[in-house]
Amino acid sequence: MTQTMTNHAGELKDKIASKTALVGIVGLGYVGLPLADALHVGGMRVLGFDVDQKKIEFLERGENYLKHLGAGMTTRLSESDKFEATVDFARLNEPDIILVCVPTPVGPHLEPDLTYVIKTAEAIGNRLRAGQLVVLESTTYPGTTRGDFIPAMLEAAEKSGRGTFEVGKDVFVAFSPEREDPGRKSHTTTTIPKLVGGVDELSTELACDVYRHGVTEVVPVSSADVAEAAKILENVFRAINIAMVNELKVVFDAMGIDVWEVIKAASTKPFGFMPFYPGPGLGGHCIPIDPFYLTWKAREHGRVTRFIELAGEINRGMPEWVVEKTAEALNDDTKSVKGSNIIVVGLAYKPNVDDTRETPAAEIIELLAERGANVSYHDPLVPTFPEMRNYSFSMDSVPLDEPTLTNADCVLIVTDHDVTDWQAIGRHAGLVVDTRNAMSKVPGGVRARIVKA
Ligand SMILES: NC(=O)c1ccc[n+]([C@@H]2O[C@H](COP(=O)([O-])OP(=O)(O)OC[C@H]3O[C@@H](n4cnc5c(N)ncnc54)[C@H](O)[C@@H]3O)[C@@H](O)[C@H]2O)c1
Structure with a gap:
């Protein structure tokens, strides 16, 4: 290490080592x-911040508003004298370390919306004190921590009379991407390796020290830019590979070949192949959005991200294709979409979570309703259709009982939660359009005609 340890860094390092440091976490959502x-759990004292008063009240009662994480987690936190949550951002001077996990959405033209990140940087700046370490976790384009976050924070500190601070000497700043995959039980925040890139060596070292208290493997990289770029690479990789299998699905479908069987066959190759699966379109806060942060930034450098644009185009076309396949399937039963009873199974964007952000189910429901179908949905994890940015339906989840299923002209599977009663669908439905290959898991005796889409 070439950077000299400063007094503030030394004191913070000792506090982190002795677990007397207070960790502030801004944004108490999925991440x-x-x-x-x-x-x-790793022994640190934690002070959570969120703008949403309801979340703070849930936490005080020990209830979890994120069901997939389980009530045990929030009971543990609420009963601890080492955890507190607040909406009072004036308390941002209290933590020694501040981890920022606020949303990074895109605007109507897929442009990055850094409003939440900048607001948080300013809120931290307004209360900044020497000896604090700030780590941005929100997914964003390379250069955000250095070029957007730090200037906003330091400017706010100066304007609010907190004074001027030197990064790497008085305060420390890093980027550490979150790799959370809600609903995936095989990996947790603790077991997923954590990349850490500081804007200087001391910031990297201090941030690594903090995460080692809660994460099994911490991987330092040479800069915040590299850490930001690595996260974008991971998400672009997924978006492109999903788009590729979605395109192959459409091609193989026209040839009468089952893409699911093809992927299973190709997966027997023990090297050089990794399976990705087709679906009804992308959803969630990451894959449909993050790659476009890079696209936008690349333009500033006179570069074009053709792979990302193409993947986005293919993936965005999936809901339309699924609706077309549904129309064809109904046509084969001498029915029209107009007037048909269609149950969409699964509203969440992926299995075993109640997250409906950017879910393709919403667009599919809208497209079917526009064509005159009587659409209902079933999702045990999402009992009521939530208010969404672009969609508003007044609907509640319908049960998957015999009368509902036999009365349906088509059951359209969009998301395959483990708790869904697939056997009931197989037993009572007439026509099933399956975008997840979910019905292949139902053992024998399926009465329904299955159309993969
Ligand atoms: N959800 C995932 O699976 C996932 C995975 C990896 C990375 N990420 C990234 O992590 C970041 C956070 O995503 P998330 O899924 O946790 O979002 P989220 O919407 O679940 O949580 C964000 C939280 O921040 C709060 N918030 C909003 N504005 C705030 C502000 N100004 N100050 C304080 N709190 C504020 C919200 O009330 C919410 O509780 C995003 O950049 C996202 O791309 C998400």
């Missing part, structure tokens, strides 16, 4: 809440 728990 921030499990991170708070992991560090708390």
Whole structure:
């Protein structure tokens, strides 16, 4: 290490080592809440911040608003004298370390919307004190921590009279991407290796020290830019590979070949192949959005991200294709979409979570309703259709009982939660359009005609 240890860095390092440092976490959502728990379990004191008063009240009662994480987590936090949550951002001077996990959405033209990140940087700046370490976790384009976050924070500090601070000497800043995959039981915040890139060596070292208290493997990289770029690479990799299998699905479908069987066959190759699966379109806060942060930034450098644009185009076309396949399937039963009773199974964007952000189910429901279908949905994890940015339906989840299923002209599977009663669908439905190959798991005796889409 070439950078000299400063007094502030030395003091913070000791506090982290002795677990007397207070960790602030801004944004207690899908990323921030499990991170708070992991560090708390690791023995750190945690002060959570969120703008949403309801979340704070849930936490005080020990209830989990993110069901997939389980009530045990929030009971543990609420009963601990080492955890507290607040909406009072004036308390941002209290933590020694501040981890920022706020949303990074895109605007109407797929442009990055850094509003939440910048607001948080300013809120931290307004209360900044020497000896604090700030780590941005929100997914964003390379250069955000250095070029957007730090300037906003330091400017706010100066304007609010907190003074001027030198990064790497008085305060420390890093980027550490979150790799959370809600609903995936095989990996947790604790077991997923954590990349850490500081804007200087001391910041990297201090941030690594903090995460080692809650994460099994911490991987330092040479800069915040590299850490930001690595996260974007991971998400672009997924978006492109999903688009590729979605395109192959459409091609193989026209040839009468089952893409699911093809993927299973190709997966027997023990090297050089990794299976990705087709679906009804992308959803969630990451894959449909993050790659476009890079696209936008690349333009500033006179570069074009053709792979990302093409993948986006293919993936965005999936809901339309699924609706077309549904129309064809109904046509084969001498029915029209107009007037047909269609049950969409699964509203969440992926299995075993109640997250409906950017879910393709919403667009599919809208397209079917526009064509005159009587659409209902079943999702045990999402009992009521939530208010969404672009969609608003007044609907509640219908049960998957015999009368509902036999009365349906088509059951359209969009998301395959483990708890869904697939046997009931197989027994009572007439026509099933399956975008997830979910019906292949139903053992024998399927009465329904299955159309893969
Ligand atoms: N959800 C995932 O699976 C996932 C995975 C990896 C990375 N990420 C990234 O992590 C970041 C956070 O995503 P998330 O899924 O946790 O989002 P989320 O919406 O679940 O949580 C964000 C939280 O921040 C709060 N918030 C909003 N504005 C705030 C502000 N100004 N100050 C304080 N709190 C504020 C919200 O109330 C919410 O509780 C995003 O950049 C996302 O791309 C998400």
